[in-house]
Amino acid sequence: MANTVKQAFNALTPQQQEIVRTRRFSGARTPDEWIALLGPVAEYDRHADQVRQGGGGFFARRYARKNDVPNGLRTFAFPLLAILREDIEPGAPLELWVDLSGPLQSGKATRSTPPYKKPPYRKIVDTFYDDIWLQGRTRFADGSRLQFAVIDHVRSTFKEKKNPRGKIKRKTKNKKKTELTVTLTASNRMYAKTAGGRAAPKVKLKPADKHTKVTLGGTLVAPNMEAVPQLESLIELISGAYERVAPARRKKL
Amino acid sequence: MTAAFGGLDLCSCKRGFFTLRDCANSAVATCSVCSRRICPEHITQAGICVECAAKREEDAALDEDATGYAIRSRHRWYRTGDYSPVYWGTGDPYWSDTDYRWYDDPNDDDDGGGFGDS
Numbered sequence: 001m002a003n004t005v006k007q008a009f010n011a012l013t014p015q016q017q018e019i020v021r022t023r024r025f026s027g028a029r030t031p032d033e034w035i036a037l038l039g040p041v042a043e044y045d046r047h048a049d050q051v052r053q054g055g056g057g058f059f060a061r062r063y064a065r066k067n068d069v070p071n072g073l074r075t076f077a078f079p080l081l082a083i084l085r086e087d088i089e090p091g092a093p094l095e096l097w098v099d100l101s102g103p104l105q106s107g108k109a110t111r112s113t114p115p116y117k118k119p120p121y122r123k124i125v126d127t128f129y130d131d132i133w134l135q136g137r138t139r140f141a142d143g144s145r146l147q148f149a150v151i152d153h154v155r156s157t158f159k160e161k162k163n164p165r166g167k168i169k170r171k172t173k174n175k176k177k178t179e180l181t182v183t184l185t186a187s188n189r190m191y192a193k194t195a196g197g198r199a200a201p202k203v204k205l206k207p208a209d210k211h212t213k214v215t216l217g218g219t220l221v222a223p224n225m226e227a228v229p230q231l232e233s234l235i236e237l238i239s240g241a242y243e244r245v246a247p248a249r250r251k252k253l
Numbered sequence: 254m255t256a257a258f259g260g261l262d263l264c265s266c267k268r269g270f271f272t273l274r275d276c277a278n279s280a281v282a283t284c285s286v287c288s289r290r291i292c293p294e295h296i297t298q299a300g301i302c303v304e305c306a307a308k309r310e311e312d313a314a315l316d317e318d319a320t321g322y323a324i325r326s327r328h329r330w331y332r333t334g335d336y337s338p339v340y341w342g343t344g345d346p347y348w349s350d351t352d353y354r355w356y357d358d359p360n361d362d363d364d365g366g367g368f369g370d371s
């Protein structure tokens with residue numbers, strides 16, 4: 001049976017292969033340029049996921065497991081490009097920082113509790129990780145600026161106990177929450193702040209001379225470590241930000 | 254509203270997701286559903302515009318590219334997400350069933366029309 005996953009990987013450009021390997025990329029490109037770069041990577045991942053779930057031979061499945069692209073790209077970052085492309089000022093870049101290499105790395109650990117006891121465990125340590133896996137910044141055709149970030153917060157609990165036969169048992173349990181935050185900086189030439197707008201767990205409105213800065217955020221409990229929030233969660237926050245400003249003039253863009 | 258603005262034959266579809274504005278592309282075809290003039294990016298293989306395709310939930314016509322995906326998502330979001338976009342485009346009765354937001358001041362016409370000229 002042909003290893004179709006390896007064939008698909010080899011068909012990628014060196015830059016796209018690098019993204020699959022490192023699961024990291026960043027830069028400033030137009031949405032069309034991002035789509036041209038990441039479209040084949042998302043397509044490769046779609047194929048690899050199918051094979052991994054039993055759609056291919058043994059070697060293809062193993063290759064697909066080793067060369068996986070986390071779903072944050074295919075189900076979140078990539079479709080987001082098409083949405084943002086609609087509003088981004090023609091020719092303006094979208095700056096992106098993407099890191100899908102996972103939260104459980106020493107560089108992403110923020111703190112650990114001192115070891116504590118809680119029977120039957122003789123030692124427990126909680127370690128907290130912050131993983132900003134998607135960050136973006138761009139300018140819209142209406143003169144607004146948009147910033148957004150998706151951050152996984154993980155609590156990893158290491159537990160150790162001695163069973164009645166004196167054998168030491170250790171286990172680690174991870175819990176993840178995903179924080180989404182959006183800041184819309186709307187120009188006062190175009191917009192004025194207005195009352196109302198859908199509710200969000202965190203809302204900040206900062207009017208200034210030249211613009212109104214609206215920040216919305218919220219945190220979702222993830223059902224498992226691999227879970228990626230629905231793209232609608234971010235769209236909801238951007239919508240909520242726009243609902244806090246109203247057009248202040250009659251103009252055709 | 255079928256008269257071309259300033260003699261130019263421009264596309265009648267709207268660009269944008271959170272805010273809507275006119276598409277600046279030249280029209281090359283006429284949508285067989287709404288009869289508006291449409292550019293290559295906003296016309297589908299089926300000969301209808303992406304906005305009509307989204308309204309009729311003809312996903313097959315829309316799935317292929319970024320524009321089709323965005324317009325389908327936009328149409329759904331305005332309904333299921335209860336979102337009213339800000340409207341910065343030329344007035345078009347095509348949008349009369351959408352609850353959009355625009356600056357509603359009869360004394361102000363700093364842009365020489367665009368609204369209410371239909």
Ligand SMILES: [Zn+2]
Nearest residue numbers: 284287302305
């Ligand atoms: Zn149409």
Ligand SMILES: [Zn+2]
Nearest residue numbers: 264276292295
């Ligand atoms: Zn068009």
